[in-house]
Each structure stands twice: as structure tokens, then as C-alpha cells.
Amino acid sequence: MPELPEVETIRRTLAPHLEGRTITGTEVMTPASLRGLSPEEFRSQVIGRAIEGVHRRGKYLLFNLGERLFMVVHLRMTGRLVLDGPADRHTRVSFRLDSGTSLQYVDVRRLGGIYLLKMVVRGEEVSLPSGRPRPGRAVPEGLLNLGPEPLSPSFSLDYLREGCHSRRVRIKALLLDQSFVAGIGNIYADEALFRARIRPDRRACDLQVTEVEALFEAVRAVLREAIEKRGTTFSDYVDGRGRAGGFREELAVYGRYGEACRRCGGELARAKVGGRTSTYCPRCQV
Numbered sequence: 189m190p191e192l193p194e195v196e197t198i199r200r201t202l203a204p205h206l207e208g209r210t211i212t213g214t215e216v217m218t219p220a221s222l223r224g225l226s227p228e229e230f231r232s233q234v235i236g237r238a239i240e241g242v243h244r245r246g247k248y249l250l251f252n253l254g255e256r257l258f259m260v261v262h263l264r265m266t267g268r269l270v271l272d273g274p275a276d277r278h279t280r281v282s283f284r285l286d287s288g289t290s291l292q293y294v295d296v297r298r299l300g301g302i303y304l305l306k307m308v309v310r311g312e313e314v315s316l317p318s319g320r321p322r323p324g325r326a327v328p329e330g331l332l333n334l335g336p337e338p339l340s341p342s343f344s345l346d347y348l349r350e351g352c353h354s355r356r357v358r359i360k361a362l363l364l365d366q367s368f369v370a371g372i373g374n375i376y377a378d379e380a381l382f383r384a385r386i387r388p389d390r391r392a393c394d395l396q397v398t399e400v401e402a403l404f405e406a407v408r409a410v411l412r413e414a415i416e417k418r419g420t421t422f423s424d425y426v427d428g429r430g431r432a433g434g435f436r437e438e439l440a441v442y443g444r445y446g447e448a449c450r451r452c453g454g455e456l457a458r459a460k461v462g463g464r465t466s467t468y469c470p471r472c473q474v
């Protein structure tokens with residue numbers, strides 16, 4: 189599943205080709221990939237609109253279509269957005285732009301989806317209006333209650349300290365909780381905990397002040413480095429041009445169970461924490 193660095197990489201690939209361009213046509217091959225609206229309604233709402241900006245919030249891509257209307261794409265497991273790609277039998281929705289560029293939403297397992305939502309823009313931040321969404325309009329549940337962006341000032345050391353202090357959940361589960369912090373999944377939670385030398389099954393409230401500080405730095409550093417390397421590819425993730433991410437070679441623990449720890453040489457272990465498999469070093473992480 190793409191996490192923050194992968195979705196951010198897709199956003200950066202797409203933005204220069206889409207921003208300022210007008211949608212001149214769209215074809216819906218799989219109506220079920222549109223959430224809460226019919227293909228007819230979708231076409232009538234998006235055709236003729238210009239894409240004013242391509243944003244990201246957590247693991248969601250947000251296309252600003254003007255007048256506060258946003259097309260929200262949630263890629264989930266196998267969703268991809270492909271610029272000028274060849275026809276694909278798993279294409280669910282395709283778009284044509286006035287520049288001649290095409291954009292395909294491809295989704296093998298059809299777990300992802302496209303939504304049209306009215307949203308609020310405050311500077312760089314895009315969010316759903318507070319209060320209940322309009323009845324009858326599907327809204328991705330995760331977007332309703334999304335925590336701060338980990339690379340923004342709203343995710344501060346104080347915020348993390350306060351969040352850990354008041355919660356008895358395992359620290360790994362807290363990092364994965366999208367309502368606490370947006371965009372972190374299994375890969376980057378494991379990597380950040382390794383860097384901070386914290387076992388994934390420690391209780392958040394038991395972390396020492398210095399450990400919370402180390403974790404704060406580790407979360408931000410690992411996400412920044414992963415964005416720089418254009419994300420991590422294990423199976424499905426590619427950017428908007430079909431290119432794999434380069435962070436896989438940099439992974440210290442994720443996907444390396446049974447291999448040697450890069451820091452101490454010991455064997456990496458794994459455990460289920462909060463229902464997710466976690467890989468960690470039993471010597472380096474305490």
C-alpha cells in the first residue's frame with residue numbers, strides 16, 4: 189500500500205503535467221470505482237474544469253477543480269495513476285486534457301476509489317469542511333478524521349509528546365493511527381522505530397522524553413529521505429510515469445526479517461503489533 193512518500197512522489201510526478209490544464213473528456217469503465225456518484229454526474233461535474241492544483245493529504249491525492257470542488261483519489265492497495273500510458277485492461281477511469289495528455293486511473297483489485305467533494309483550502313492545507321458531510325455523498329472515512337501531516341509544523345515535538353503521554357497503546361499502533369498522524373503505514377513506522385531504537389510493542393505512555401525526541405526526528409527524517417528516493421516499491425507502487433521507487437535498498441528493517449541488522453549484525457525479529465507484522469532488531473531496539 190502506498191504511504192506518504194509514495195503518494196507524494198506520484199503527486200510530484202503528476203503536478204507539472206496537470207496543473208493549469210483543462211479536462212476535456214473522461215471515460216468511466218468501472219462505475220464502482222466512482223464513490224457516491226454516477227458516471228453521468230461525474231462527467232458533467234469534471235468536464236470543462238481546469239485542474240488548479242494537485243495536493244496530497246495523508247495517503248489521499250486531491251485535485252483542485254476550482255470553486256472548492258476536489259477530486260479525491262484513494263489508491264489503497266493496487267490503485268495507480270498513469271500519465272500517457274498504453275491502454276490497460278484494469279483502467280477504471282480515464283481523462284483527456286486540453287494539452288493532449290491522458291491520465292488513467294488503473295486499479296487491479298478495485299479497492300481504491302475516486303470521490304468528488306467540496307473541500308476547504310487554507311494556504312497549503314486542504315481539509316473537509318467541519319461538521320457532517322452532505323448526505324448521500326460518499327466520503328472516504330479516513331479523510332473525515334485525519335491527523336496532522338508529519339512533515340508540517342502542526343506535527344510538533346509537543347504534539348507527539350502529548351500524544352504519547354496520554355495513550356497506553358503500543359507505539360507502533362499509534363504511528364499507524366491515521367487520526368493521530370497522517371500518511372504513515374507499516375514500512376515507515378518500522379523504519380522510524382528502528383532509527384529511534386524503540387521496540388514496536390512498547391506502550392506509548394512508557395516512552396522516555398529522549399525516546400520521544402528521537403522518534404520525532406526519526407519519523408521526519410525517514411519520510412524525507414524516502415521522498416527524496418521517490419518511495420519504496422515492493423509490488424504495485426510506481427510513480428505517474430511507471431517508475432519504481434528507490435528507497436527499498438535503504439530499508440533497515442521492513443521486509444528484512446531473518447536478515448542481519450545493519451547496525452549490530454544480529455538477526456532481525458518480527459512480531460505482531462496492533463494486528464500488523466513488525467520487523468525490528470531485538471538488540472538495538474529496547
Ligand SMILES: [Zn+2]
Binds near residue numbers: 472
Ligand atoms: Zn541491531
